[in-house]
Amino acid sequence: MKGQAFSKKCFLILIALIFLCGCWDQRLLKETTLLMSAGFDFTEDGKLLGTVTSPQISKENVADKALFYSEQGSTPNQVRNALDRKVGEVIDPSKLRVIILGSELAAQPIYPILDLYYRDPRSSISSKLVVVEGTAKDAMRVPILHTLKPSEYILDLLLSAEESTTVPNLNLQTICPIMFDPGQDFMVPYLSTVNDELNVQGVAMFSNQEFTGTLDTSESTLFLLMDDKKGRDGSLTLKISDHEKQEIKNYITFSIEHTKVNRKTQVSKENQVKVDISLVIKAEVSDYPHDQLTTREEVLKLNDKLSVLLTEEAHTVMKKMQDANCDGFGIGRELIALYPETWKSLDWEKDYSNIEFNPTVTVEVIQHGIIN
Structure with missing residues (x-):
């Protein structure tokens, strides 16, 4: 009886080991570049200019410093591939907090810019979407005295504005169905650079996915x-x-x-x-x-x-x-x-x-x- 019980236990352990195969799909932090914010503009020749920020990662911890990368392309995915080749590691958009659109780019249908983030299962669709006066690249490089992480700074601005009933509480997920609804439009936060500081100026109004005015x-x-x-x-x-x-x-x-x-x-x-x-x-x-x-x-x-x-x-x-x-x-x-x-x-x-x-x-x- 004891031998049969022992054999049964061994059999169960063997079956468990087969199904507990471990973290075969793990992705180490040192092998990735985490995107915290992303901005898009048009270049003078009509190309797409993408700018991203990523925290500087050391062996000890994540330093309070942001790294900036910019690349051009015909589509957001081509921009990402170009950035992949520049940074050396695989770009990981799962921690993306803010997507920033320049005002000139936002005046055209914005879904083609956002399509990549809806299709990629690694993307964070809880990211905030904002429009800035001028270019996203300039807004992301505004000097920040109290913190060196632009994504955290902009996100804090937006969360504070939401709590004070200045801008609506929306993100990529909640905006998506509205973009394709013929009976409804949406508004997102509108930022501008004043005296080398980012300020919430109100909201950017959209019609048929296009930026058409401000409040x-x-x-x-x-x-x-x-x-x-x-x-x-x-x-x-x-x-x-x-x-x-x-x-x-x-x-x-x-x-x-x-x-x-x-x-x-x-x-x-x-x-x-x-x-x-x-x-x-x-x-x-x-x-x-x-x-x-x-x-x-x-x-x-x-x-x-x-x-x-x-x-x-x-x-x-x-x-x-x-x-x-x-x-x-x-x-x-x-x-x-x-x-x-x-x-x-x-x-x-x-x-x-x-x-x-x-x-x-x-x-x-x-x-x-x-x-x-």
């Missing part, structure tokens, strides 16, 4: 609020008067505590599309140099003033979106789902700019400081 930071915040996509925090600064001698007294800054959005799309018998958007903002005054909020009457007057100003700005946002032909709210998607016959009768590329938007913003100050 500044206050406009993008208002758009996100109307689209019911408030981040963890958010604030707005408005000019509420022109007659104060001290300029600072003409402005107010308030934090956005809570919001409520109601959007209604209607279609008339003549297939005229009308969109009503109602946004209610519960606000906390954080900077008001007037210091005149001691009575309920003053607070109500301020509510009315802020409501009028933000409603006017909301109309400006709608106008810019229609001029850029960017259906960021996905109105076309609503028509496809709820009014299919109307959708079939429309040429959305032309008719979107003619639909009627009626935004209304109501502000209610619920907190104005601990003193008064």
